[in-house]
Amino acid sequence: MHDSRHWPxxxxxxxxxxGLDHKHVGxxxxxxxxxxxxxxxxxxxxxxxxxxxxxxxxxAITASDPGETESLFEPAxxxxxxxxxxxxxxxxxxxx
Amino acid sequence: MYxxxxxxxxxxxxxxxxxxxxxxxxxxxxxxxxKIEPKEWMPARYRxxxxxxxxxxxxxxxxxxxxxxxxxxxxxxxRRKAILIAKVQDExxxxxxxxxxxxxxxxxxxxxxDQLLSGRAKYSSIFNYPTTTWADVGAIGWLxxxxxxxxxxxxxxxxxxxxxxxxxRICREESFHQRQGFDLxxxxxxxxxxxxAMAQDALNRWWWPALMMFGPPDASSTHSGExxxxxxxxxxxxxxxxxxxxxxxxxxKFLGLALPDPLLRWNETQQRHEFGPIxxxxxxxxxxxxxxxxxxxxxxxxxxxAEGAWVREAAIVHAEKQRLRAARxxx
Numbered sequence: 001m002h003d004s005r006h007w008p009x010x011x012x013x014x015x016x017x018x019g020l021d022h023k024h025v026g027x028x029x030x031x032x033x034x035x036x037x038x039x040x041x042x043x044x045x046x047x048x049x050x051x052x053x054x055x056x057x058x059x060a061i062t063a064s065d066p067g068e069t070e071s072l073f074e075p076a077x078x079x080x081x082x083x084x085x086x087x088x089x090x091x092x093x094x095x096x
Numbered sequence: 097m098y099x100x101x102x103x104x105x106x107x108x109x110x111x112x113x114x115x116x117x118x119x120x121x122x123x124x125x126x127x128x129x130x131k132i133e134p135k136e137w138m139p140a141r142y143r144x145x146x147x148x149x150x151x152x153x154x155x156x157x158x159x160x161x162x163x164x165x166x167x168x169x170x171x172x173x174x175r176r177k178a179i180l181i182a183k184v185q186d187e188x189x190x191x192x193x194x195x196x197x198x199x200x201x202x203x204x205x206x207x208x209x210d211q212l213l214s215g216r217a218k219y220s221s222i223f224n225y226p227t228t229t230w231a232d233v234g235a236i237g238w239l240x241x242x243x244x245x246x247x248x249x250x251x252x253x254x255x256x257x258x259x260x261x262x263x264x265r266i267c268r269e270e271s272f273h274q275r276q277g278f279d280l281x282x283x284x285x286x287x288x289x290x291x292x293a294m295a296q297d298a299l300n301r302w303w304w305p306a307l308m309m310f311g312p313p314d315a316s317s318t319h320s321g322e323x324x325x326x327x328x329x330x331x332x333x334x335x336x337x338x339x340x341x342x343x344x345x346x347x348x349k350f351l352g353l354a355l356p357d358p359l360l361r362w363n364e365t366q367q368r369h370e371f372g373p374i375x376x377x378x379x380x381x382x383x384x385x386x387x388x389x390x391x392x393x394x395x396x397x398x399x400x401x402a403e404g405a406w407v408r409e410a411a412i413v414h415a416e417k418q419r420l421r422a423a424r425x426x427x
Contacts, residue, residue: 027196031411043189066136
């Protein structure tokens, strides 16, 4: 896939404001990382949508397989005792 | 192992998986309003329908820069010029979001651009009309972008995740396009008699092509059935067209301009506007390539692509050189 005549694909992550996580916003093609940042600026932050950008070559990302969704995520479903709402606390008990 | 590289199509599921079962599972997810994501199983027809629709949409954004770009150097004030540049830049961005969304379906950017430049791909027929006066910039923003928004808002809920997400971003930006167009028309309509006449003339020329943007009447629309079943298209062409007319009539009245349709009238019982017949023959002709600017638009895109070739190649060579230099210094 890595044809040297083509600009590779990058995934773009933008931090909207200081204190927030970087969030995936989309992808773009660029010749190198520097150009990817510049294109991401033009493409995804034309209206002050961000204060920081990450770009990552798409092929560097390893993702979970949608076919394994059940085996990966189902086991958490019946472990409701991991949530605070599982526990009945008498009304008289405060600040708990 | 999976890579996230979205322009590489995911491997087909294990041969043991029964296509009937996979399709049932897919339809159940669509019915439950869940989003389908790139690497998941989907019917081949769903994939090809999306590639066709999203890439046509992307091409429309890119070709759509041409009629308005025509006026950037001749905008009457610096303010209008800055607005128009921002709008045309947005269209380029919309094209880029949409090409990216199409690529997640396993088709390459180069393939899509080649389809456009070779004339095999379609784009919205509206961009094959010329922009002969400054008022056309206003009419396009108000009517063409207005019609586009009407078409695009339901697509924000489309079943394919990357397309829906691109549409959310696009709709947010389109609203500025429509409002600046209306604002431009309002200034002309309240200006000198000559300016008002120019606005009226633009409205006369863009009204019918704008109504055609919603596509053929429901009775003869070929792709609608499957598209609605798969929740790509949610509202029919005629319903959207009707809504557009109902929204636009009072806006034209506010501008003091007349819509060029002698049959247009309010139907009290049906609570909607009736409007005259659309010239579908004209629509077919423009779609077939015989519109006023089809040849000119494609020629402009081909020229831009050819003249940019050295830049694309130089950027790759430069990037490679930088990589080698960094590697040598590290050694």
